[in-house]
Amino acid sequence: MIFPCENVRIKSSVQNFIASHRIPHAIMIEGENEDSNLRLAQYIATAAVCDGDAAPCGSCKNCHLAAVGSHPDITYVESLEGKKNLSVNQIRDLRADAFVRAHSAAHRVFVIKDAHRMNAQAQNALLKVLEEPPKNVVFILLVPSKTMLLDTIISRCVLLSLIETALDDSFTAMADEFIDLLLLDSEYNLLKLLTPLEKSRVDAGKFLNALSIRVATKLKGGSINARALDRLFDDIKYYQDLLETNINMSLFTSLITSRSKALINK
Numbered sequence: 001m002i003f004p005c006e007n008v009r010i011k012s013s014v015q016n017f018i019a020s021h022r023i024p025h026a027i028m029i030e031g032e033n034e035d036s037n038l039r040l041a042q043y044i045a046t047a048a049v050c051d052g053d054a055a056p057c058g059s060c061k062n063c064h065l066a067a068v069g070s071h072p073d074i075t076y077v078e079s080l081e082g083k084k085n086l087s088v089n090q091i092r093d094l095r096a097d098a099f100v101r102a103h104s105a106a107h108r109v110f111v112i113k114d115a116h117r118m119n120a121q122a123q124n125a126l127l128k129v130l131e132e133p134p135k136n137v138v139f140i141l142l143v144p145s146k147t148m149l150l151d152t153i154i155s156r157c158v159l160l161s162l163i164e165t166a167l168d169d170s171f172t173a174m175a176d177e178f179i180d181l182l183l184l185d186s187e188y189n190l191l192k193l194l195t196p197l198e199k200s201r202v203d204a205g206k207f208l209n210a211l212s213i214r215v216a217t218k219l220k221g222g223s224i225n226a227r228a229l230d231r232l233f234d235d236i237k238y239y240q241d242l243l244e245t246n247i248n249m250s251l252f253t254s255l256i257t258s259r260s261k262a263l264i265n266k
């Protein structure tokens, strides 16, 4: 089976624990893209039930059942239709289920799709089984961000974070160009660069994420005016907060431009 994610770090850690037959009993996958989270969970779940030599082999009976979503030892848990939250009863059922032996595979796997939809009571119910997990059971929790869950849950899980990789290359390139232009060019070109962001708050958020990472990288490198970059880095947090308000987007991009320009040339 093709590994479903390009992050080299995640790929090697997942393939290592699968190859050494040490799949953690609790895994948390965080990332903004639900489909990417789910694909990684499916890969791990399939590997956990696979009979083949190089799990997930993709050709054994267990792999086939997993691929069509009907493997008896892989359970997907999500909030019931029309309900916003995963109920504590669903978690109690899952807990009881976890003590039933696997039907045909080496592991039982529970993928909790909207783990952040558990309230504190449901999370505490889950915590009990994470603390003393039955043998050969794997829990995979999917969340947009780990910060949406209790610390006690986070600390029980091996975290696989897709958040950094969710960064689009085009925003990284844009962030680099922004920094270059700041150092040598006019406000006009900066504004022109940021204009596409006026159409999308989501894109503006991605740009700011990319910018904070690129600025941090350049700060470490120590190549250009570190003090100015440092101030820019602090400013990005301010812009991120501002993006949460209903600020007019063309005002937003011109504010970033003029503030950053003034700050670099101080």
Ligand SMILES: [Zn+2]
Binding pocket: 049, 050, 051, 052, 055, 056, 057, 058, 059, 060, 061, 062, 063
């Ligand atoms: Zn297989």
